[in-house]
Amino acid sequence: MATVPLIEYEDASTEVRAVYDDIRNVRQTDFINNFWKGLANNPEQLRQTWEQVKAVMAPGTIDAMTKEMIYVAVSVANACEYCIHSHSAAARAKGMSEEQFGELLAVIGLAHHTNGLVGTLQLEVDEAFRV
Amino acid sequence: MATVPLIEYEDASTEVRAVYDDIRNVRQTDFINNFWKGLANNPEQLRQTWEQVKAVMAPGTIDAMTKEMIYVAVSVANACEYCIHSHSAAARAKGMSEEQFGELLAVIGLAHHTNGLVGTLQLEVDEAFRV
Amino acid sequence: MATVPLIEYEDASTEVRAVYDDIRNVRQTDFINNFWKGLANNPEQLRQTWEQVKAVMAPGTIDAMTKEMIYVAVSVANACEYCIHSHSAAARAKGMSEEQFGELLAVIGLAHHTNGLVGTLQLEVDEAFRV
């Protein structure tokens, strides 16, 4: 259950509809997921967040699918259930194969493993890693 | 300061030296970083962890550099300072450009941002994300 | 599903009922939420936790509503779903407007964002911040 009401397109202000329309256009789908419907309680925050997502997640020197996989990795470590589902779906929509998801799973698991080991060992950072 | 002593090559048992030698061989460098020197207090755990890292981090359907970037992302979310440094260095050694690091930074920042928003909003997972 | 049974008032010991009665009296409501019903499996822990919550969350140099908002912020970062809901409800009960919740949301989101950026950048603390 959400801590705020979700704003559907039909109940939305002109400002919110403009963002929803842009999401639909960029993603080439009519589907607006709950994240945007929750943010829409504050139209300015909705707009800014969408602009940021659109800019950061666009393909650059890192491709769009890889960016979604990195997003999944962060979301797992932060235990954000919604984010894990939405960005796993996005990664798949952008071409992630099940084999790649399996490797992503293995890397995330291993990174957590060694994060736990290093935390327990409290190792000093090697000089060789200095930039 | 570490919670265990670090085992240098010259003080290491044959079993530990065998792992150190394999690390040097696979990575084509003489450098052994503190992570392995800390794990070496338990030679069997050292060996198994190295075998796992070697297998999981090898190029597969996800390339080795991307795996290191995913590792950095998990390590940031888990606040593992050592891991952030060692895997940033590894990603750079495997070809990550400064422009790519900048995009990785932006994706990690944004993912944390929306993780925080979604956590506060407590959104239900959309049915459309169901596998 | 809880990992312990929940203790209802009618099934509770005298010691537990005394705490429940005090909660009802302080909060001016008959409602006892699941947190207390779960803790009631250990009456002493129930009593001490309630005493602590009562003391710490009372208005002081920080007002009670602000304390609830800070509680929400911590709970989001720790991904504690129950806590986010209970303390958002408490903040609203103590006067938090929807506009304030919107600003709280924005601050929590931004703090996560820059926490992620700083973690990736591994910045040294400026001398100027030293107390």
Added chain:
Amino acid sequence: MATVPLIEYEDASTEVRAVYDDIRNVRQTDFINNFWKGLANNPEQLRQTWEQVKAVMAPGTIDAMTKEMIYVAVSVANACEYCIHSHSAAARAKGMSEEQFGELLAVIGLAHHTNGLVGTLQLEVDEAFRV
């Protein structure tokens, strides 16, 4: 040690200097802290992050000092050392007394405490908390 070089004013591009100048002007100080010097490796990200911080952290229906205290709370939960120092300093600069810091400390401690209890108990969210 940072994972990127820090950009000083004298070495900065015109675009970066413009942000630094605005930070100095808004904060009424010559001091530029390391966060901005690290972000300056990507001038566009520097500019956007500053615009966001400036907008979100300005006084609104929540005052600026309270926003800084919320920031500290998130940063503690995310174990971001730099952020804890910079936002504690900011809260003090905006008027937080030592007594208020003591209460902030107590609320953060208690919130972590009950987050840990609730996580172990895995309590269902009460219907009464539903929005």
Added chain:
Amino acid sequence: MATVPLIEYEDASTEVRAVYDDIRNVRQTDFINNFWKGLANNPEQLRQTWEQVKAVMAPGTIDAMTKEMIYVAVSVANACEYCIHSHSAAARAKGMSEEQFGELLAVIGLAHHTNGLVGTLQLEVDEAFRV
């Protein structure tokens, strides 16, 4: 809802069935929990994870029940709902009494509490703790 399909025994490959059979044999039960059914999408990862769990969680200088309690503690801090339930159940199956669970709860709560206090206070590690 899982991000991968769950593999039931009847639909499993020979390699997966061999692991399931070993789990059943070691645990002396027919029950295979969802963790293994999810991992079974990658038979090699299933096998390795099971071998690791079997080795690490076996009684050693720390008994098996205590290891499960430590597992619960980590899982609470990482907000892993599934893990909290499965390892609480495992601890109980290995003899954890309700009184012990109550003490585990108290230690986890207190540890979170002082983690939050220490994080806010940013205390230097005492020289006396150096190994």
Added chain:
Amino acid sequence: MATVPLIEYEDASTEVRAVYDDIRNVRQTDFINNFWKGLANNPEQLRQTWEQVKAVMAPGTIDAMTKEMIYVAVSVANACEYCIHSHSAAARAKGMSEEQFGELLAVIGLAHHTNGLVGTLQLEVDEAFRV
């Protein structure tokens, strides 16, 4: 660097000295670690925290050394450097052998590993785990 001044015995109020004296008496050492010196800025919080630590960490149905190991496990997951050092030292002082520390390390590492896997897989809790 701490966010508050540390209060030494010679500069402490009578109320603070009484707690320091009790810590020294219970622990049979003159050493007061920084945690208490930081909390001493608020004598009442110092007293209550010490009373809680003394009560919760005393041997019960879980022995004192095991409680310290659980504390370490939570502190690693929460990335609390100070807490990891102080409670590792306490566990050793209460009899933890290096072999036990090695097993603790392995369990913490594995728990993080499967927390990461389960988070990525988003597994439903098995009915069989229901209390």
